[in-house]
Amino acid sequence: MVVSSYKLRLYPTKNQENKLNDTIEICRILYNDFIFESHLAYKEGYKIKFDELQRMIPAMIPKDKVYSKVAQMVLWQFYNNLKTLSALIQRGKRTGNLRFKSKSRFHSINYNQSGFKFLPDNKIKFSKIGKIKCIIHRKIQGKIKEIHVKKELTGDWYAIVVCENELKSICSLFRKKIVGIDVGINNFVYDSDGHVIKHPQLLRKSKKKLKRSQRKLSKKIKNSNNRWKQKLNLARIHQKIKNQRNDFLHKTSRYYVDNYDTIFVEELKIQNMIKNHYLAKSISDSSWNSFFQKLEYKAARAGILFKKISPYNTSQKCSMCNNIVKKSLAQRTHNCPFCGFKIDRDHNAARNIKQKGLDSLPLEWREVTPLERRPLTITSIRYSQVISRNEEIHHFD
Numbered sequence: 001m002v003v004s005s006y007k008l009r010l011y012p013t014k015n016q017e018n019k020l021n022d023t024i025e026i027c028r029i030l031y032n033d034f035i036f037e038s039h040l041a042y043k044e045g046y047k048i049k050f051d052e053l054q055r056m057i058p059a060m061i062p063k064d065k066v067y068s069k070v071a072q073m074v075l076w077q078f079y080n081n082l083k084t085l086s087a088l089i090q091r092g093k094r095t096g097n098l099r100f101k102s103k104s105r106f107h108s109i110n111y112n113q114s115g116f117k118f119l120p121d122n123k124i125k126f127s128k129i130g131k132i133k134c135i136i137h138r139k140i141q142g143k144i145k146e147i148h149v150k151k152e153l154t155g156d157w158y159a160i161v162v163c164e165n166e167l168k169s170i171c172s173l174f175r176k177k178i179v180g181i182d183v184g185i186n187n188f189v190y191d192s193d194g195h196v197i198k199h200p201q202l203l204r205k206s207k208k209k210l211k212r213s214q215r216k217l218s219k220k221i222k223n224s225n226n227r228w229k230q231k232l233n234l235a236r237i238h239q240k241i242k243n244q245r246n247d248f249l250h251k252t253s254r255y256y257v258d259n260y261d262t263i264f265v266e267e268l269k270i271q272n273m274i275k276n277h278y279l280a281k282s283i284s285d286s287s288w289n290s291f292f293q294k295l296e297y298k299a300a301r302a303g304i305l306f307k308k309i310s311p312y313n314t315s316q317k318c319s320m321c322n323n324i325v326k327k328s329l330a331q332r333t334h335n336c337p338f339c340g341f342k343i344d345r346d347h348n349a350a351r352n353i354k355q356k357g358l359d360s361l362p363l364e365w366r367e368v369t370p371l372e373r374r375p376l377t378i379t380s381i382r383y384s385q386v387i388s389r390n391e392e393i394h395h396f397d
């Protein structure tokens with residue numbers, strides 16, 4: 001099973017929004033009541049059970065206002081937090097008690113399995129709330145398990161639809177359309193077919209707005225109305241950047257899943273890269289990790305092979321003759337002194353990723369057409385060595 005989620009913007013009416021706010025508030029109080037009850041029991045030397053709390057729910061909430069399953073999910077949330085906490089304690093971590101949730105820390109409710117229905121006219125019906133208008137920009141695939149209705153800091157409402165998809169077994173043994181993807185600082189991706197996707201410029205534009213807004217905020221007087229307004233403005237820009245980035249990542253991953261049947265990427269060493277201050281900003285900008293996650297679940301859903309391979313030597317090796325050609329980060333072109341192969345360094349890396357991926361597959365999964373190789377033009381003693389090495393590597397059976 002693969003779990004994936006969709007974030008849909010909701011457009012509740014004023015009345016619906018009031019109901020949503022009320023429900024969230026009731027659930028927040030309910031959550032805090034659970035903490036209170038368990039503390040009380042604990043003081044009396046007694047550990048309160050899940051069932052006992054569950055039986056208390058009807059008396060704790062106004063029944064006509066909150067869908068009963070939504071209230072149940074608050075108990076699950078409480079229970080899971082409790083479990084996480086005791087797991088931490090067992091591992092010897094020092095932790096406090098569960099904390100009461102303040103209004104600023106509780107902004108979503110959860111419809112699990114029932115209480116919601118997608119209607120044909122771009123609306124979702126939520127029990128006790130009503131039919132809320134929403135925008136569905138991508139087809140929702142799989143079985144819907146739950147919907148989180150969430151209020152963002154901007155005051156915008158979203159439905160996070162969580163779906164489960166059965167994993168299609170990877171049945172095709174003949175891999176026809178194979179791609180290696182290199183992610184980098186200069187371009188967002190460079191693939192083994194020479195296709196380049198630049199870093200999204202839209203984000204940069206929003207970044208300027210962001211800076212301006214942050215600057216303005218710093219000048220506002222604390223606790224003033226204007227400061228609050230500026231905060232809202234800033235939250236809106238953050239939200240927009242998040243949406244733009246997500247959209248870009250979805251489209252890019254979709255492109256690869258639609259056009260290939262085998263996708264190789266290299267394992268990111270983000271921790272190391274972030275230590276390098278110059279790289280850190282670009283990395284957080286482009287969210288490669290999130291890109292890989294999207295590739296992974298989209299591929300799983302489509303029955304496509306997605307695999308991460310070790311990045312060892314992928315940028316230094318010549319993808320034509322397999323000799324190591326050392327180069328610094330600043331050198332953008334791979335220029336092989338052994339075979340004369342000249343290519344963009346990221347393109348070279350992508351070709352190596354593809355080959356390394358293929359080499360990592362079990363024999364029966366490997367396709368028998370390796371990378372297209374240009375006829376070698378230089379003659380030297382190395383020449384014959386190169387040929388024999390290539391044959392060794394690409395002879396699969």
Ligand SMILES: [Zn+2]
Pocket residue numbers: 318319320321322323336337338339340341
């Ligand atoms: Zn070479």
